[in-house]
Amino acid sequence: MYIVIVYDVNVKRVNHVKKFLRQHLHWVQNSVFEGEVTRAEFERIRAGLREIIDEDEDSVVIYRLRSRPFREILGTEKNPIEDII
Secondary structure: OEEEEEEEOOHHHHHHHHHHHHOOOEEEEOOEEEEEOOHHHHHHHHHHHHHHOOOOOOEEEEEEEOOOOOOOOOOOOOOOHHHOO
């Protein structure tokens, strides 16, 4: 499955969330990650985020898609996926 994760977390936890997600997904721009994952990887990511964030204060939105969506970039792309080897 293809997932997109968007987050808004307290500044105390933002670097921890970003570092965690970089281990699993491609960084697109500030507070946005995406990538193809297995069901098991998805569950690990979700569980890991639950351990990091404060659910009373932070927000993480996960979009699950069946395949990689068409992307249209307006302006400058922050971190092109094509850069990945």
